[in-house]
Amino acid sequence: MRWLAMLLLGIALLLGWTDGRGRLESAAIDQLASLNGRPAPDDILIVAIDEPSLAALGRWPWRRTVHAALLDRLAQAGVRGVGLDVILSEPDREHPQDDALLAEAMRAGPPVVLPVIMAMGPSGAPQAAGPVPVLAASAKALGHIHVELDADGVARSVFLKEGGPGRWWDHFALALLGVAGQSPSAADLPGQRRPPKAGSGWLRDHWMQIPYAGPPGHFRSVSYVDVLEGRVPAAMLRGQLALVGATAVGLGDAYPTPMASHDALMPGVEVSANVADSLRQGLTLRRAESWENAAVAVLMTGLLLLGLRRLSPWQGLCLVVAAMAATAGLTWLALRLAGVQLSPLPLLGALALVYPLWSWRRLEAARLQEALRREQEAVWRFIAHDMRAPQSAIVALVRRWRASGEALDGELMSRVEAHAQRSLTLADDHVQLARARHGGAQEPLDLRDVVADAVDQQWPLAEAQSVRLTCELPDDEAVVRGDRALLVRALVNLLSNALRFTPEGGTVRCALSPQGQDWEMRVSDEGPGVPPELRPRLFQPFAQAMAVANEPDRAAVQAASGAGLGLVFVRTVAERHGGRADLDSGPRTSADLGAAFFIRLPRA
Template sequence: TAVLAASIVGYMVVNETLDRADTAIYDALMKLAQRPPLDDIVIIAIDNPSLQELGRWPWPRTRHADLLNVLAEAKPKAIAYDVLFVEPDADPKADLALAAAMQAAGPVFLPLLISVPGPNGAAAEALEPAGPLKAAAAGIGQVNLHFDRDGVARSIFMGESSGERSWLHLMELMRRQALGLAIPAPTAEGKGRATLATLTRDERMLIPFAGPPGHFRTVPFADVVRGEVPPEIFEGRLVLIGATGEGLGDRYPTPLTSETEVMSGVELQANILDALLTGRAIHPASVGWVLALSLTPLAVLMAGLLRLRPRANMVLGLALIASTLAVSAGLLLVMRIWAPPAAAIAGLALVYPIWSWRRLEAASAYMVDELDALTQEPSILPQSPPALSLAADDVIGRQVALMH
């Protein structure tokens, strides 16, 4: 029984068989762990009112330059422009104007696009910002999200690399800038568009969402350009600029969104930056640790089944299920480590009926052997079998009745 149960649990852990149950538990814990956002993070939203006022998307690069020129007066600590500028503008002067505004506004970080898979069978394709913008940026970072099987965005990879080229996450660059840490230069110059034969992703981080959509301080793009937002809101703060408009596509389901709502990409980036700055980043436990944490309560229950009475074993099993959930929640909320508990709970739920079946089978076999032995002693058993109780309508009941 122990070997069978351990094998089932190990299979479920390695193959993530119960990932839907695990993600449901994770999402419930995330909803319990909501917190106020960092005051240092401000979002400038390319929202629907701004689109209605300033025109349809995409906007000319000069419009983005106008925003950065306003921010230059406010002196923010750092700016992440969560918009892809991977193609040169039709007007080269517009790119130069935006590059000049980036340099004037202070450290501005830009994203690149890494498409998976790449063209013609390649592992991926990397598209970096257009030449003048790449040169003016304080750093280039990747912003890829990792989606679970249910299509929900719960995690990212802190680094992506291909050969000698590597990219940190855009929010990791912002964190380093905020803390005065060194920001690594690109390992290779490369072209703006590059086909990647391989793509390696490192250090998966689960996002500890601070709250639902709209949780972080947000001001409309158009209001900032018009000068209606006090510069004190941006002074010394970390400014994230990105799309929140419903028609722009950069919107995703998360653990803190309902079935009818999504979270904008720039809000996701704000949650990531908040986690990195507050030390709340969550890391998944290794398969080995999850196996150990899943098999330990199973071993305790098996030891109890060998020594305790059935009622005590039932109480022990329920207590172990509750303890497994509590340990998983504690690791997540206190230690910032996610160890999925569903396989352990399933193992505990399975082992008791398996053990009971094996015990009943052994008891039945014992009584069959005893009855066979008794039939060889005519003086012990009556010549006619006793009338069976109506309650003895199963095999074990009939065998017990015969032994009486």
């Protein structure tokens, strides 16, 4: 399971790091943002150029004396500042005196902020388009009214600073707070910094994600015509920051926002109201960095994996659902408490992958365990079956001895010992074969140590049989990846066979040498060799390298010559290590006497 856990953590890391903020991801973030509203402030008021105002005052645009009269009303009521979100970049040629009257009303009343927009100049380069000079000179400040649209057309951010070389303009909302004495200091100005690009004609800085307070219409609003005609109580206007702008459909700019769909657009003047309110309260909102999304994804995935290790499939499914709910809650808390927009879909996607992949791996592990259990049961059945013969022979010999009433003799004890030894050998060989098929750690090791260890184990047997045992090792390391215990046991099997069939005074040679991209361990003896008819089935279970059919006590001879699994074990170990084991059937010396077996393993 470890590799699957690492894979899932890697997927979580990748999904979190490569968040591209597509439409679906942005929509998910917007859903969370819609849960993060707040009450509208009681000192920001929108004076709406709405449908009733158009019906009462006539078609747009109105004469600028109308705006002058509105400013007079606001001044009498004691508003703190006015943001007049009306484009006044062209002089009124039909009523040239109106510009002067509006300028006078601006100078006499509360501080007024007028908008600046970006326009294309005669040369094709962007440039600022502000109010006509007489109005720009009378305004307390100028501010740009641009709203940044994402790829899906939703207004989620603004740049608090925009302009051209040598001149910057605050955002309209920031400029309004400035004239009212409520602007944050330059050092505390939020937003992501945007270094100017070489050759850029229009510069932007302090990219701010807007913490919207609510959907369209959330801020307090009064009709332009009601203020103009005195139907709004002065107490309702006193001390307010008044934002004058169009809300009538088709009259001004309106945008879809995270708090509204395309069917409920938010007027640009209300977007400015949201910006002003969040700046004044010090509310910040930023998109999470890639490393933050990745860290949360890896953390949640890791915790989920830890829980799944100890739970049933049904409990695991419940845990996944709970983890996904907790992730959504964590994303909302990060937005609510820290103003950080984590990307929920990569996090939820990583968690959604965990359960099916983990369940698949568990099913695979269960299937393998069941196969292993069945094979182990088969091994034990084979052991029980194969051990019946020697055990039955022991019982028969004991019963015959009891029936005869004779004293124990050496021949009887030798036969009992032979049968008992065969039983032990059978059991040990079966267990070792099962381990060779399913066990074994793969780690770097030096085959010189394996050969030396196997030769040391067989040295006493060679001495007892008066057989010379030689060992030939290279000077350089012979590194492979494998299980040392299994390889030593395989080589001991070959050596024990060679010693068994080598006559007294003969020699058994064990050599390690390079063979192309492999290392070869070779064991050769000076015994009678392997008959040609036995070679095709030499590595099959229970095939013996010597004829026993004509022996008077076949069981005793089999006990002496092995249980028939030794070479099967050797080949199984070699194949498990990516190599092979076989009998060297090439030309032999010494009158073609003896046999040579080898194990070849790939170099590490």
